[in-house]
Amino acid sequence: xxxxxxxxxxxxxxxxxPASAEELSQRYAKLFQxxxxxxxxxxxxxxxxxxxxxxxxxxxxxxxxxxxxxxxxQEQLDLLSFHNERLTKRIxxxxxxxxxxxxxxxxxxxxxxxxxxxxxxLDAANFDLERKIRENEILHEELTERQFEFTNTINSLxxxxxxxxxxxxxxxxxxxxxxxxxxxxxxxxxxxQSLMQQIDxxxxxxxxxxxxxxxxxxxxxxxxARLLSELDSLRAILLAKVGDIKYVGLNDVxxxxxSSLKELExxxxxxxxxxxxxIPEASPILLPHEIAxxxxxxxxxxxxxxxxxxxxxxxxxxxxxxxxxxxxxxQAKLAEYENEIKQLNERYEEHLSQVNNSxxxxxxxxxxxxxxxxxxxxxxxxxxxxxxxxxxxxxxxxxxxxSKYASVEESYAKKIQQLEALNEKLEKENxxxxxxxxxxxINRQPVIDNQxxxxxxxxxxxxxxxxxxxxxxxxxxxxxxxxGMDAPPSxxxxxxDEIASLKTFYEQKINNLSEKxxxxxxxxxxxxxxxKTMKERLASEEKEKQLMFTEIEKLNKELKHVQxxxxxxxxxxxxxIDAMTEYITNLxxxxx
Numbered sequence: 036x037x038x039x040x041x042x043x044x045x046x047x048x049x050x051x052x053p054a055s056a057e058e059l060s061q062r063y064a065k066l067f068q069x070x071x072x073x074x075x076x077x078x079x080x081x082x083x084x085x086x087x088x089x090x091x092x093x094x095x096x097x098x099x100x101x102x103x104x105x106x107x108x109q110e111q112l113d114l115l116s117f118h119n120e121r122l123t124k125r126i127x128x129x130x131x132x133x134x135x136x137x138x139x140x141x142x143x144x145x146x147x148x149x150x151x152x153x154x155x156x157l158d159a160a161n162f163d164l165e166r167k168i169r170e171n172e173i174l175h176e177e178l179t180e181r182q183f184e185f186t187n188t189i190n191s192l193x194x195x196x197x198x199x200x201x202x203x204x205x206x207x208x209x210x211x212x213x214x215x216x217x218x219x220x221x222x223x224x225x226x227x228q229s230l231m232q233q234i235d236x237x238x239x240x241x242x243x244x245x246x247x248x249x250x251x252x253x254x255x256x257x258x259x260a261r262l263l264s265e266l267d268s269l270r271a272i273l274l275a276k277v278g279d280i281k282y283v284g285l286n287d288v289x290x291x292x293x294s295s296l297k298e299l300e301x302x303x304x305x306x307x308x309x310x311x312x313x314i315p316e317a318s319p320i321l322l323p324h325e326i327a328x329x330x331x332x333x334x335x336x337x338x339x340x341x342x343x344x345x346x347x348x349x350x351x352x353x354x355x356x357x358x359x360x361x362x363x364x365x366q367a368k369l370a371e372y373e374n375e376i377k378q379l380n381e382r383y384e385e386h387l388s389q390v391n392n393s394x395x396x397x398x399x400x401x402x403x404x405x406x407x408x409x410x411x412x413x414x415x416x417x418x419x420x421x422x423x424x425x426x427x428x429x430x431x432x433x434x435x436x437x438s439k440y441a442s443v444e445e446s447y448a449k450k451i452q453q454l455e456a457l458n459e460k461l462e463k464e465n466x467x468x469x470x471x472x473x474x475x476x477i478n479r480q481p482v483i484d485n486q487x488x489x490x491x492x493x494x495x496x497x498x499x500x501x502x503x504x505x506x507x508x509x510x511x512x513x514x515x516x517x518x519g520m521d522a523p524p525s526x527x528x529x530x531x532d533e534i535a536s537l538k539t540f541y542e543q544k545i546n547n548l549s550e551k552x553x554x555x556x557x558x559x560x561x562x563x564x565x566x567k568t569m570k571e572r573l574a575s576e577e578k579e580k581q582l583m584f585t586e587i588e589k590l591n592k593e594l595k596h597v598q599x600x601x602x603x604x605x606x607x608x609x610x611x612i613d614a615m616t617e618y619i620t621n622l623x624x625x626x627x
Contacts, residue, residue: 096364
């Protein structure tokens with residue numbers, strides 16, 4: 036704000052009059068000095084306003100306290116009026132009893148009783164008067180003290196107001212001497228106006244308090260007048276009551292024959308004579324000397340007190356204004372304390388609800404996690420058992436397949452051996468047949484008739500044909516039947532066909548066996564791969580199981596840690612609650 040104002044003023048000055056750098060620096064220095072002075076004045080005024088506000092708050096508290104004391108005094112006055120009414124009722128009762136006591140009974144002891152009752156009533160009245168005198172003295176002392184305090188506070192307030200007015204005048208004079216300052220600092224005017232408004236508000240409050248005190252003074256004067264009238268009426272009633280006691284003879288009521296009644300009459304005469312001797316001759320109707328002296332002293336003190344009360348009520352006004360202010364301050368402070376206590380209680384309840392909710396949520400989350408872990412663990416155990424069973428079944432199947440594979444290998448080995456033996460036999464037979472064929476060709480006759488040839492062919496067809504071995508039956512050794520010279524010789528083409536058919540048959544059989552071997556090898560490889568995969572699965576499941584155990588341990592550790600944290604937080608919150616309760620009790624005690 037200040038920099039902006041300075042820049043504006045410098046711009047205006049530069050626009051109106053072209054000045055050098057030295058002049059501008061001098062103007063800037065002057066403006067800065069004025070600004071610093073106004074800033075210091077502003078700080079002083081601000082401090083004064085803060086002090087005035089603090090004193091105003093203190094005075095409001097004092098006014099509230101004085102209002103409380105005034106209420107107590109009013110209650111005491113009400114009690115005094117109640118006691119006065121009670122005394123008037125007693126006096127009326129004594130008068131009525133005296134009127135009734137004029138009519139004596141047959142026994143003649145009513146006069147003495149009535150006199151004793153009247154004496155007791157007088158003693159009670161004297162006791163009440165003494166007590167009231169003491170109470171009035173205490174009240175007068177308190178009123179003087181409060182009046183002195185009230186006058187001191189009013190004087191201090193007036194001094195503060197005068198100081199503030201002097202400061203305002205000084206500021207006004209400073210502003211009149213420096214016409215450029217208001218344009219430079221418009222905020223100072225607003226602050227001065229606010230200060231003046233505060234001063235006016237304080238004056239209005241003082242006027243209100245004085246009017247209230249005047250009203251209270253009028254009320255106190257009315258109460259004093261009422262009390263004095265009641266006391267005067269009490270004195271008059273007592274004087275009239277004691278003065279109305281006259282001698283009443285027993286002969287007027289009772290017969291003359293009874294000697295006991297005469298004795299009672301003489302005793303009553305002596306008693307009345309002693310009472311009359313105590314009363315002076317000039318005033319036979321007055322009270323006894325001690326009671327009269329006490330009543331005179333009380334009357335004089337009441338008159339003095341009445342005169343002093345009028346003086347002290349003015350002091351009470353000031354004290355009451357202070358007490359009202361103090362009471363207002365105290366009520367404001369109590370309201371603030373109550374608001375703070377409510378806020379603290381609300382915060383504490385919110386914090387407790389948050390803590391409880393967080394604890395419940397954490398516990399629920401932990402329970403859910405534990406249940407999930409339990410379910411996972413159970414499912415893992417079930418899957419582990421299932422995998423173990425599957426592995427056992429696979430192992431059993433692998434063993435069965437291995438046994439089958441071993442048996443198949445044995446059977447294939449046997450078959451291969453048989454095939455090799457057959458091949459050897461066939462080779463031997465081939466060699467033998469070739470040799471025989473060669474021998475036949477060598478030893479064959481040149482001419483063979485058709486009939487013998489056909490017979491040999493038919494016989495050859497009727498012979499046992501060669502049967503190829505199958506899978507179910509074992510191959511038997513082929514027996515060559517020699518027909519002799521009559522059998523026609525087989526041609527080379529037939530032999531080659533037979534050899535080719537045998538070769539194709541055995542090649543097919545070998546191919547089938549090789550295919551079976553390949554199938555068994557592939558099955559064995561598949562079972563081996565299955566075995567490896569199952570082992571890997573078992574290893575992975577064991578790893579998962581170990582991980583689950585580690586996670587469960589971690590969760591247990593976290594749960595323990597959370598429980599420890601909950602315990603520590605509960606202890607801390609309990610300590611805070613205890614501290615808050617102690618603080619609240621201290622505040623309540625201070626408020627009381």
